[in-house]
Amino acid sequence: MAVLFFNATLMTLGLALSSLILGLILASVFALLELGRFRTLRYLTTTLVMVLRGLPEILVVFFIYFGSSHAIFMLTDEYVEVSPFTAGTIALGLIYGAYASQTLRGALMAVHKGQLESAKALGINARRSFIKIVLPQALRHALPGLGNQWLVLLKDTALVALIGTTELLHQAQMLSSKTFEPFTWYSVAAVIYLIITIISQRLLNNMKAKASQHERVVTA
Amino acid sequence: MGIEVQGLSKAFGSTTVLKDISFFIPRGETTVLLGASGAGKSTLMRMLNLLETPDTGTMKIAGMNFSFSEKTDEKQLNKQASSLRRKVGMVFQQYNLWPHMTVLQNLIEAPIVQGTPKQDAIIRAKELLDRVGLTDKTNAWPSSLSGGQQQRVAIARALMLSPDVLLFDEPTAALDPAITNQVVEVIKELSQSGITQVVVTHEVEFARKIASRVIYLENGEIVEDGTADHFKNPQTEAFKAYLEH
Numbered sequence: 043m044a045v046l047f048f049n050a051t052l053m054t055l056g057l058a059l060s061s062l063i064l065g066l067i068l069a070s071v072f073a074l075l076e077l078g079r080f081r082t083l084r085y086l087t088t089t090l091v092m093v094l095r096g097l098p099e100i101l102v103v104f105f106i107y108f109g110s111s112h113a114i115f116m117l118t119d120e121y122v123e124v125s126p127f128t129a130g131t132i133a134l135g136l137i138y139g140a141y142a143s144q145t146l147r148g149a150l151m152a153v154h155k156g157q158l159e160s161a162k163a164l165g166i167n168a169r170r171s172f173i174k175i176v177l178p179q180a181l182r183h184a185l186p187g188l189g190n191q192w193l194v195l196l197k198d199t200a201l202v203a204l205i206g207t208t209e210l211l212h213q214a215q216m217l218s219s220k221t222f223e224p225f226t227w228y229s230v231a232a233v234i235y236l237i238i239t240i241i242s243q244r245l246l247n248n249m250k251a252k253a254s255q256h257e258r259v260v261t262a
Numbered sequence: 263m264g265i266e267v268q269g270l271s272k273a274f275g276s277t278t279v280l281k282d283i284s285f286f287i288p289r290g291e292t293t294v295l296l297g298a299s300g301a302g303k304s305t306l307m308r309m310l311n312l313l314e315t316p317d318t319g320t321m322k323i324a325g326m327n328f329s330f331s332e333k334t335d336e337k338q339l340n341k342q343a344s345s346l347r348r349k350v351g352m353v354f355q356q357y358n359l360w361p362h363m364t365v366l367q368n369l370i371e372a373p374i375v376q377g378t379p380k381q382d383a384i385i386r387a388k389e390l391l392d393r394v395g396l397t398d399k400t401n402a403w404p405s406s407l408s409g410g411q412q413q414r415v416a417i418a419r420a421l422m423l424s425p426d427v428l429l430f431d432e433p434t435a436a437l438d439p440a441i442t443n444q445v446v447e448v449i450k451e452l453s454q455s456g457i458t459q460v461v462v463t464h465e466v467e468f469a470r471k472i473a474s475r476v477i478y479l480e481n482g483e484i485v486e487d488g489t490a491d492h493f494k495n496p497q498t499e500a501f502k503a504y505l506e507h
């Protein structure tokens with residue numbers, strides 16, 4: 043039993059972390075395109091983000107899982123099976139990316155424009171000042187939002203059970219129907235989700251403390 | 263080699279903010295751009311380091327020549343602008359220190375980008391912090407400093423690149439009036455080092471204390487331009503009225 047749950051926990055964490063990485067990359071791309079100067083790309087990105095946020099998560103998971111093999115077949119005439127893990131990662135990554143892009147975009151806009159101007163006045167080029175001056179400040183603004191969305195993502199991994207990955211929820215389901223002790227197994231799953239949440243929150247609080255170390259602690 | 267501008271003008275959309283501005287500032291002078299709010303002082307000063315691009319006119323500053331017209335090539339100008347900005351430092355009204363970097367990191371960022379070895383930049387930063395009386399704040403965060411201290415960090419940061427010209431936008435506006443005299447001292451000390459300074463202000467008393475030259479602006483036009491003697495003997499009714507208001 044323990045081994046089964048251990049593997050299921052790894053699957054849940056694997057799904058969540060790989061979706062997080064993909065999602066953060068997508069979020070940065072979406073946010074930069076939406077703030078960028080290319081009008082068509084801006085418009086397309088806004089639409090994509092709207093669609094992803096407008097559809098039920100489970101529908102996105104189904105679309106990617108059942109739709110991707112179909113799409114590959116239409117494009118290449120070859121039948122490629124997309125694993126539930128891959129499909130789940132792409133779907134959850136897209137969903138995370140859509141929500142997180144809005145957090146990032148807001149955080150980038152919240153950085154005072156004088157910050158960039160003083161860099162410019164010192165002859166520092168745009169790329170360097172974005173990386174060294176805007177981004178660190180934006181990430182600090184974005185951290186609470188991104189962390190919150192991570193907790194949502196963690197629980198959304200349960201949706202991927204429906205396309206057949208053996209993550210925590212699916213494992214609990216299978217054991218329940220085999221042993222007729224649903225309360226026990228669902229409780230085990232619940233406790234594991236909560237433990238991961240608590241650990242995540244600790245880590246996030248540490249990151250937040252580190253990111254705001256420069257804020258006034260003593261008043262002169 | 264001072265600052266010479268000829269026929270500069272600038273409009274934002276349909277409002278003309280500066281009209282046919284010409285002046286010459288000899289090297290080493292401390293010139294005050296004086297005038298009421300909205301007169302165009304900040305815009306004019308921001309042209310001197312190309313944070314604003316003039317629509318027309320010519321400008322000679324820090325040994326570089328610029329000429330502006332509709333045909334001005336943006337890319338070419340941007341390249342020249344970075345070299346110009348290394349010779350023309352600026353202290354912003356709100357200082358615009360980078361809050362996530364320590365005082366030392368704020369100072370060494372620009373020189374390091376320009377290829378100064380980090381150790382040399384640190385040595386220079388410490389010298390300058392000593393000069394503005396902030397040695398003990400080297401590793402402090404900007405938010406832990408008072409307004410006056412932040413301003414001196416901003417001045418030290420601008421001096422890191424050894425500019426020929428230093429620009430100040432309303433250096434007293436964000437400060438407690440009680441410490442205005444400290445700003446006066448800093449600016450006077452700098453003028454002794456031979457650097458050319460241009461200071462935007464709307465405060466007559468402050469202007470009198472620091473200026474070796476004055477340019478008085480109204481509605482985007484120069485009304486009076488001359489040495490500090492003009493404070494005693496204003497040549498125009500408008501400037502006289504402003505001094506007395």
Ligand SMILES: Nc1ncnc2c1ncn2[C@@H]1O[C@H](COP(=O)(O)OP(=O)(O)O)[C@@H](O)[C@H]1O
Pocket residue numbers: 274279297298299300301302303304305306
């Ligand atoms: N970026 C801008 N866009 C539009 N109008 C501007 C901009 N910057 C300044 N102005 C206008 O130009 C005029 C002069 O502004 P400014 O140079 O800041 O004056 P001052 O510094 O003398 O108070 C004001 O009417 C102001 O509203």
Ligand SMILES: [Mg+2]
Pocket residue numbers: 303304305432462
């Ligand atoms: Mg102004």
